[in-house]
Amino acid sequence: MNILDKDYAAGVLDKAEPPCLSLYQPTHRHHPENQQDPIRYKNLVKALEKSLLQKFPKIAVQPMLTPFRDLADDHDFWNHALDGLAVLGAQGIFRVYRLQRPVPELAVAADSFHLKPLMRILQSADRYQVLGLNSREIRLYEGNRDALDEIEPEAGVPRTMTGALGEETKEPHLTVASYGGAGGGQAPMRHGHGDRKSGEKIDRERFFRAVDRGILELHSKLTGLPLILAALPEHHHAFRQVSRNPHLLEKGIDVHPDALASSDELRQRAWQVIEPHYLARLAALVDEFAGAKPRGLAEDDPTKVAKAVMAGRVGKLLVEAGRVLPGRIHPATGDIEFGDLAHPELDDVLDDLAELAIKKGGQVVIVPAERMPTTTGVAAIYRY
Numbered sequence: 001m002n003i004l005d006k007d008y009a010a011g012v013l014d015k016a017e018p019p020c021l022s023l024y025q026p027t028h029r030h031h032p033e034n035q036q037d038p039i040r041y042k043n044l045v046k047a048l049e050k051s052l053l054q055k056f057p058k059i060a061v062q063p064m065l066t067p068f069r070d071l072a073d074d075h076d077f078w079n080h081a082l083d084g085l086a087v088l089g090a091q092g093i094f095r096v097y098r099l100q101r102p103v104p105e106l107a108v109a110a111d112s113f114h115l116k117p118l119m120r121i122l123q124s125a126d127r128y129q130v131l132g133l134n135s136r137e138i139r140l141y142e143g144n145r146d147a148l149d150e151i152e153p154e155a156g157v158p159r160t161m162t163g164a165l166g167e168e169t170k171e172p173h174l175t176v177a178s179y180g181g182a183g184g185g186q187a188p189m190r191h192g193h194g195d196r197k198s199g200e201k202i203d204r205e206r207f208f209r210a211v212d213r214g215i216l217e218l219h220s221k222l223t224g225l226p227l228i229l230a231a232l233p234e235h236h237h238a239f240r241q242v243s244r245n246p247h248l249l250e251k252g253i254d255v256h257p258d259a260l261a262s263s264d265e266l267r268q269r270a271w272q273v274i275e276p277h278y279l280a281r282l283a284a285l286v287d288e289f290a291g292a293k294p295r296g297l298a299e300d301d302p303t304k305v306a307k308a309v310m311a312g313r314v315g316k317l318l319v320e321a322g323r324v325l326p327g328r329i330h331p332a333t334g335d336i337e338f339g340d341l342a343h344p345e346l347d348d349v350l351d352d353l354a355e356l357a358i359k360k361g362g363q364v365v366i367v368p369a370e371r372m373p374t375t376t377g378v379a380a381i382y383r384y
Helices: 004-010 033-053 058-072 116-122 161-165 196-223 233-242 263-295 302-310 349-359
Strands: 020-026 084-090 093-099 106-110 128-133 138-143 148-151 174-177 189-192 227-230 314-320 326-329 336-338 363-367 378-382
Touching (some): 004 196, 033 058, 033 106, 084 116, 116 349, 128 196, 148 263, 161 196, 196 233, 227 233, 263 314, 302 314, 302 336, 302 349, 326 349, 349 363
Antiparallel strands (some): 020 106, 128 138, 326 336
């Protein structure tokens, strides 16, 4: 399964050659609701085919859709769905993302991928990761306020002590020597360089260092997400002594995930840890907006924000989750044409503003309606 943060950061989805096929649908985790998911998916693939046939001959269209159709017949995939699905395909590119949030159904063939639903998920303020750790292995999770799922660590992250240190951990650190001369019939004597406990402590520290390094380089730096440690108290102390990860939260979960009754219990405990940080981050952004507005360094009028985004003035942009503002932004002037979302050439202005802000180097945060400092769906904090 592809990793959304990694692909998005690397610009993989920006480099595709048209036609670019984008398919989105809500999915279901459990039976019997998930029985309809493959059927709805196949209907969306048919919609892609119909769109492509308007411009391309059938002999050219079929290879474009082959990976989409192969996915439709992957029964194991559909039995492990989450809350949403995004499938993107173009020449030399095929990406499948299981999503922890539902997305509206959409099938579109265009000159570039439709990325706005993914961007909203990536920029949501409530995302976090959990590292389950003991002295022998790790487990990694990613979640938000509503869902938490185990994810596959990147290839460079050691999952077990043996994977990190090799077979040398299986025996204590000993030296073997013989006394009494050749043929003396005396058995070799074993001398330890430190007892077993000290050897285990050294191995554990080396393992924890390797885990910390891998998680930092291949996950935390990439996503910027806060990291919660779930481990026994003694492992908390040992891991924090060697960790160099600035995203690791001071407070963690004092139990290993395997000791909990369910993944939802782990999510509840993780949210208890992350919620104060989440609320503090939103409060700080709201306060920053309130302080900047009287000085002319913040704005909530979308028409003014659009021009500021185009000029590269917006350093931080708060966008209301779930809010849609139908229209389009003129690419040269930044003027907004408002209208009906049903119009084929109109989209969501708020999503367009967020996408433009990111391209200009701004920070975008998706904020729930009850935490927004404005009623317009947008709040921009200017650089100057």
